[in-house]
Amino acid sequence: MKIRRREFLKASAAVATVTALGCGTKLNALEKTDKTVSPYGKNKGEWIPTTCQGCTTWDPIQVYVQNGRAVKVRGNEYSKMNSGYCCARGHLGLQQVYDPDRVKVPMKRTNPKKGRFEDPKFVPISWDEALNTIADNMMKLRNNGEAHKYVCFRGRYTYTRDIIYSSMTKIFGSSNNISHSAICAEADKSGPFFTEGLWDYRDYDLTNTKYLVCWGADPLRSNRQVPTAINKIGEVMDRATVVAVDPTLTTIGAKANEWMPVKPGEDGALAVAIAHVILREGLWYKEFVGDFKDGKNRFKLGEEVDESTFKGNYTHGLVKWWNIELKDKTPEWAERITGVKADQIYRVARGMGAAAPKVAVWLGPGAAMHIRGTYSSMAIHALNGLMGSTDNIGGPMAKISPPYNHTPSIKKYQDTISKNKPHVKIDQRGYLKFPALKKGKSGGGVVTNNAADGILQENPMEIKMVLGYMNNFNFSGTEGQRWDKALAKVPFTVHLSTHASEFSMFADIVLPAATTTFEKWAWLKTKANRIGTGTLLQPVVEPIWEAKIDESEIPYMIAEKLAERGFDNLLEYYQNEFKDPDTGKKPTNEREFAEYATKYYLAPMWQGHDKGGDSFKSWEEFRKIGVWNSDPYPYRKRWGKFKTKTHQFEFYSETLKEALAKHAKKHNVDVNKVLEVTNYTARDEKAFVPHYEEPYRYGSKSAYPFTFIDSRSKLNKEGRSANCPWMQEFRVIDVGDERWDNVLKMNPDDAKRLGLKNGDMVKITTVVTSRKIKVKLSEGVRPGTVLSTYGQGHTAYGRIASKKFGKEGFGMNNNDLMPADYDRLSGSTARNGGFVGVRIEKV
Template sequence: MEIKRRDFLKITAAAGAVAAVGLPKLNAFAAGHDAKAGNAPKGEWLPSTCQGCTAWCPVEFYVQEGRIVKVRGNQLSKANNGYCCPRGHLMIQQTYDPDRIKVPMKRTNPQKGKGIDPRFVPISWDEALDTIADKMIELRKTGHPEKLTYMRGRYSPTSTDLLYGTLPKIYGTGNYFSHSAICAEAEKMGPGYTQGFFGYRDYDMAKTKCLVAWGCDPLSSNRQVPNAINKLGDIFDRGTVIVVDPRLSSIAAKANEWLPIKPGEDGALASAIAHLLLTEGLWSREFVGDFKDGKNLFKAGATVDEAAFAEKQTYGIVKYWNIELKDKTPAWAAKKTLIPAEQIIKVARAMGKAGSACAVWMGPGVAMTPRGTYASMAVYALNGILGSIETEGGVFQSSSAPGTKFPEIKDIFIDELAKKGSKGKKLDGRGAKDMPAIMGGFDSKKDKDGKVTESAKANVVTNAVADGILKDPAACQIFISTWSNFNFSATGAQRWDKAMAKVPFFVHMVTNASEMTQFADIVLPATFAPTEKLSVISNMANLHGHLSIQQQVAKPLWNVKAEETEVMWLLAEKLKARGFANQYDYYASFEDPETKQKPTNAAQFCEIAAKISSQKAWNGKEKLKGDKLSSWAEFKKKGIYNTETYAYKKNWGKFKTVTHKFEFYSETLKKTLTLFAAKHKTSIDDILKASGYEAQGELVFVPHYESPKRHGSEKEYPFTFIDHKSRLNREGRSANTVWYQEFKKVDVGDKSWDDVAKINPLDAKKLGIKDGDTIRLTSTTGSITCKARLWEGVRQGTVAKCYGQGHWAYGRVAAKEYGKTPLGGNNNELMPSDFDRLSGATARNGGFTGVKIEKA
């Protein structure tokens, strides 16, 4: 039986027959339950973990008669104070979304393309996995396992070893890619090449006296929303909240100072603030040091003798001044940023007054630009000047939780074909002369003879995979992807439509049939992780690391499975039956930490994997300073292990940089680029030029201002496009919930059940556009239509639009007509594909997209 597009979203009798039986009495689609007066059904709170953003907050679900009815933060969690943010509540509707994929399906229409009906038909899990295993074995028989590509979207840390780390290594492909480089990777370059920490930061908000939210909105997104909401009010009592953002975000609407910066000019503002902090003597003597004679020699335009300054925890402050800062006055920055010099001075002095209790919270708006590495370094360097690195009220490296690695993948599990295939050329082009992707610095390896080999690390370039497929379609014969929708979520989205149409065999495992699913040959229904999947999540916030359980809190309504464990075990069984047992043998070698039993089926493997990864937290044998747990059962019941509080000044004197200090002059970047340039037999200057940066010479190694790169001339595309995220956006997976659409107005300037572009009224008047008009936005790469929203919350010359609308698939709420007509416009069809090439990160901020606005 075929399922046509118009029938796809309906629950057919055939699909229902394949789906799981024995549904709970009360479910999302049953008739109303008439409880007796004053006699509410009994319920219980069950712990799990939200994955609506990368905060991964520990939560609890209230379950009555087998149905989830409420959600809150885990009351024992020290990361989120027992709260969850608005997006957390959408998990209930996502769990019970009637448009979810309910059974495996296969494509019956060989033609692929945007808007082409795949003509999916329902099949069994056995048929789906048999088909996949046959294709995989067939590809190995050709001697080219490297032509299998795996890409992941959202994941749990479990997948790092069981799917992402295991399947490619044992099967034999180097073409496996994470979504991370379209997320926020470039912001890691700031702390990475100054402090040696390539990761997301934590903040001591309970003691912060001055919070600078720069290019982000901690009340809406950016990795610890419940904690930010909980702590923000007290910061106003202690001091100042400053926001740098061209759009009036939720936090900007509450801030003491809003700096509506010209998009892409963050580096100029950061350099000017650094200039003033130094000329007015507002740097941290404890952290940075001081002039030997106590006299401040930082004077505008004047070069300083390096020998005159004695540094403490830092390296290169005078080099930084001489090379970059001495001429970067507030007056200079005012012309670049369009922020008045007086306000720049006022803000810098407020930051200096708070000193080491000033936290500069940097987000993707700063760094996810074509030259974002240096803006990231410049903004983060302010924390170094203020001395707010691991101090009361300052900025911290993320706390780590006591996880356990899975058994080593020994050579007995990896045959010669796999070893050869894993060394093949990667589709994302990382490490090319014009794509260094050196997020992570350099590696030092010592061989058995003690010889040390050093090389620059190569980071993933997620959005370039589409380009790799288009360049060489034969290089990707099998494509497997989980919890992803790159055809919607990656800039230059049209490229993904073209690329996926060329893939001969595509397996997509997701909860909802998205734009990317329309190109699939096999569709597998995934568990909705927070409510149906067993895994263990690790993360941090509020100066605590945590391990939290993710588990089935209510019986799944449909025939879904967990991609990282259940599906991997079942696929390994299928491959073993066809003569390739390596993956199965590896998984079967796992041992339950409590019972010492080995897995014999998918369910056992799933639980054993979760127990192994978290055993240090719950086995009661480790000398941990955090929570005290004594068993797996106790961990499942409480759902959380909290580490001890992060120690102040923990890494002072031992930063993971070349000098072991906070580097204003980055010897770490210098060494990494030296190694990279040597590999390509060229100069560092040549690498920077090929990669599209302006810096040459010594300027390359210090945080500095680079002018913004823009796609589209200002004459033809006079407006600068600003993309921002909804506080209801669960990483692009919530648009098919009615609560998302109904409460869309919580995003400042937006409207419920609509897709609007915010335009300054003065600009709209010149264009003859009124509030509510249907308009067309056009860039160098595409056009989208939406409604005009006249709003003073965006500066003149810009147009701001929230990401999330514009689905032409995903479900009956997200799209006007599933598979055909979108609801609003997808920002990623407007934004060109470009990169911050030093990190490999996708450019999506910083005003790099020029647009024109017309009435539609």
Template sequence: MRISRRNFIKASAAAGAIAAVGCGVSGNALAPAKGEKKIGEAPGKWISTSCQGCTTWDPIQIFVQDGRAVKVRGNPNSKSNHGTCCPRAHLTLQQVYDPDRVKVPMKRTNPKKGRGVDPQFVPISWDEALNTIADKMMELRNNGEAHKYMLNRGRYTHMNVLIYDAMTKIYGSPNNISHSSICAEAEKSGSFFTEGLWDYRDYDMVNTKFMLIWGLDPLSSNRQVPYTIKMFGDILDRAKVVVVDPKMNASSAKAHDWLPVIPGEDGALAVAMAHVILTEGLWYKEFVGDFSDGVNRFKMGETVAEDTFKEIQTNGVVKWWNIELKDKTPEWAEKLCGVPASKIYQTARDMAKAAPNVAVWLGPGAAMHVRGTYSAMSVHALSGLMGSSDNIGGSLAGMKVLGNGLQKLDGYLDETAKKKNKKIDQRGTLAFPAMASGKPGSGVITNNLPDAIMAKKPYDIKMGLGYMNNFPFSGTGAQRWEKMFAENEIFYVHLTTHASELTMFADIVLPAAQTTTEKWAYLKNKGGQFGYSTILQPVIKPVWDVKADETEIPFLLAKKFAERGFTNLLDFYMNEFKDVETGKAPADEKEFTVNAVKYYTQPAWANADPAQGDVIGSWEKFKEVGVWNSASYKFKGRWGKYKTVTQKFEFYSETLKKALNEHAANNKVDVDKVLEVCNYEARGEKAFVPHYESPFRYGSMEEYPFTFVDHKSRLNKEGRSANCTWYMEFKKVDAGDASWEDVLKMNPADAQKLGIADGGMAKISSVSGTFLTKVRYWEGIRPGTVAKAYGQGHWAYGKVASKKFGKEAYTFNNNELIPADYDRLTGATARNGGLCGVKIEKA
């Protein structure tokens, strides 16, 4: 008898015969128990909490009946998502009741590590697990090697300060390493080095008259997805929408125009649009300024005297023209980016007609390149020309969200904790400026950890603790992570809801509470012209023997440290987290957790000033409503006060110039040398303006003639939903994809030339390796490019996601195909921009 993967998984789920690592469970967790009423037939209650399906962190509510979570909706009290949520939020129900979850603490009994190697985990008690971890950590500390411990943070809540910051620093390690540069950071450089905003942007969808979506699909991924879904129909009626992306996505399928740019050539397209805007006198003069005599001197190929132009809210528009733009015509760009010159002219002109009500929505596809900082700056600079930065209908920063910050740690740091040790990720070295917020060495270079640790530069690492992370799957050049763990003696602790690839290299595994449904925390963000603070709270009793990763576990470790003579961390937790209402010190980890959430959110729920936002009145009311909303956005509040060196929107970036000069001085070289080592093309003054840099590519066009495009699914709930049957069943909601498959989308003309049928198998090869894949014809992919959604290819993530748990995947992980490299100015992992050349062959 033959049985398909789809039917096998459905049968397995129905039977409930799915085993987790070390433990099994039977029964369908979502079905009503015997004798109970069906969903909707019994009384229930909507309980407020938050989704972590993307970094919007939407306020949601979950309907609970008989102690079970049965339904999800957006929180109607939210002014940012207006009671809406996207498909990711609904996957929460399958995630929390997934029988493949880790259920009890476990320890490794097989010292050998590697893919396909059985860790031979055995269940242990929480006490044994915590004692083992505390012993290892205190041994390092007592040996003067506290800095050889690292904390690896994946997705997080704002309670992360208790484990990521406080615990790591008080213990004495500099190595609190975030995941953030794996999935972002480069796009922040576009707004920071032009307008001083090191952050994601909000967009005024209510008033925009032209939306230019660049390198993302806001209906599926990135940020503010629920609100965008709600607003998109109205936007299409009111505004012109143009999408720049090499593949057709949900947004471009609905948009008025789609510009299928050649991957990596975003900068060429952007500077050509800027050229049109300036030569045709279309810039927004109330923001940028004008020539003193009103005569436009921006003529193709001609240099302009700087003293003839009087700027208002901007800096260096004439320098930018002279250094970069004067020769960058649409005809020049067409040959590089593949977008017809006529379309470039039309888009620039239509956008200018709508100014300043223009939303230039910059996404990672236009930024996470090896030379991505300059692509990001080039795209975001269009917001400056349109006068749409911080303006009605344009791109926005965010309103202040009331809350307390992390308390001062100075009084809890002993001599070990005060030692100055370099971070393990090599930030601040010549090859890794990592200039978050313009400060050299302040960014994170997460995906460089395997190389740095294997090279033992600046030193070796002996112990790590990671939570909500799975770097051997999520980092490009994923094979390096496996090699690092297999060949280096790193005692690793993994706090996780599900056993994953990283878990298989761990020595201790701790079952973590599922964020949305089982733990206390809070999150803060912005969207729809409002800032917000949103609560996470247990809507059900924990399904298994789990603990909250960011609060309960560090508190329990602090107690273990104290038993071993190191009391500083426990002193901090006990002294600083008394109940803000009663003054009572926490009696245990659960009281500590609630006290901490109350402390950090108190300024919001206790706010009495309507001018700052909601007046909620009490902690109990905050738990009920679930979200505090700020006052609405104040347009033009940053005009003249941008956090740049000039306090203006910088086309000539004095802010980037200062940062690069500082990094060069730190490393005793000049700026040109920095750019050379970091693999940028700019030299001299070009380094300080948005400009075109050619794509950096692995694999020659002769040997690897296609370009691989990695994109995100609207069902990737922070990459943790692949073990959900709902994810597999509804995968077809992504344009060009298929249910229960992980397909390589290929233009039919390309596939047919190679003799590959629709649904046929092919070999795909990059400089990193060769893999088998199923091909699906998709007219919505630019010829010469192929695309596959990130999220599948697990060899360890449950019975739905992996073919043979711990050993074999159904398909390949995109990050095994994509080589590891970086936009080094920010430290961001490069995964777009024409980086990955591939060869396709019929299998």
């Protein structure tokens, strides 16, 4: 290792005396208490199960604890989901929990002026002062009839989330609980929902697949189920054909049999061309899809087909799809649009047909999270329907959910203010231009990034108090400059965070949050390898400094303070509804509450259930194992029982048709008007089938000739690992990236035309702003496209993550360049798909 920031690392060696943000508390967990203690491997320790939250894989892991210190991480040997593996992100957690730049004690702002580069002048305060200040501000809102002007912003979460996110917000009297979900997902759920009724991420049967198409997803790098994919990729390569569809050569692309370097945002054209070949050449899986009644294939170039001649088995509307969209969409047509050669499109389509039904088309956010992404998502996922692979051997499938207790009802604890709160939300979901059709319901989803505009516009309401946890929207949201303005406008903001982040710098109170994996009571549910899991987070070490658990301990402490002020509904809810399932005892303090709540949610797993899978005799036994495994997901479980309007796999989406009609009726317009204001090109019947839509682009090709795309790192822990030296040192494991640096990757032919060479500094400009960055030439980037790996550019979060804390970023934050826009049918933030045009100039 060639550590370059030696000054920091020397300081880290004396970490017990390092202070952060003016707080002088020692890092006692790292002080040497016994001079005879042996190093790791010589002194007996203990492997304790918990869960990694480095990404949304949420892998069951184990942490080796020696003398009260976490020193090593590995996959949980009892987990059938990840087979005892974990990826690099799990190991980075060790540097996060012992990071000397963590928030150590509660802090309050002393500089009333708020801005991106304003020093908050935080000073340490006691927990009592912090909680009293929070409770006073909350009660002021309630007493003034303004409880609905409180908002809770949730970032990454566990499944104890509703304690603070939903129950606390609603009992207090606000509907404004806003999830981060649409910042990182949603559009790759909308395609599967409007075709097969599944609003969720899919599992993939890698053990049996014969043809794997990774489309805008890199399962070895940043998509869900990373450890499982890493574990199985060798046998997949031995057995199957692997195809990578991506504008850049990803990790999976470097291993693939076929790389299809599609132009950003043109994925829908490629998908419908593949579908055209499959139908025209009779390659669809007839047992699932159905067939012509006389067995004669009528799908011919340019010709419409009589719907009455085809009989579907588990599908609906295939002939309509052909007639409306597919009949003219040849590979030759697609080549002109996508840049992918027609002969390769034919080859891949025929390969998929030959392997059906053991085909897995792995749809990822790279192909779906753009302004017209829902239709790309539908077109790509529809290929799983043609192959008969959905819920079938070797294909994509739903999950088995573990047995667990749901969050208790709040009805008994709601007073008049709580019951009569306005039901509109600050992210404007359900507005005409923001359908956010989660599970087909108008406004059922979330438009996270638009909450900043809602605050700035005071529409539908003014916001007077924000509580955020495990979130950093100024950094993770596109055009985060809007969040700076929005948070500067809010009179009182509280942030629960492990680090003073960009969001924290606008807070009036910052509370030290426990680090997930190592210091928290909570639980998660996830899936991979056809196994559903319920997995435990438990404190493997004592919380460091004065950290408290964001989703349980802190809301309980706030509830106590509210009770002192005469509003005891929340505290009564916590104490009455979250008793210890073993003893029936009510929690008397925040630490008991955190453990009892976790035991409550998980009780069906360790008290007995009838869902199959693992069986435990006691809470203590479950704590030692740390994970519940389901039986394997049964193939063809949902065939004929899809949660669509027809209960079939819908190539003509009656489900979307109904959802759009209801949203249009709600606003007294027709469906075409909805599509117009939400920036889709489809009209009439085309709106209800998977189809190609030309990408919506910011910046003309003449003024902004290159297309910018966002890339993900194997070492990016939800945007939170930039302050880890290991993350910076090992960045080279991501193709084309460099240690302790941030680069703009560009095709050598493009660089030659601009007179650029490796290492040159350039100014990259979009319609939003400009940034400076170093060029790195790579043949793994298709011409006309440039990309940068997300995760750098912090102006806060610690001295490694930021070049000058509070002043200057180390590298470039991609989101600063991107306009704030959305795939409005899902609510998803647009960050992919070629919607950002850029100009590049040598500095």
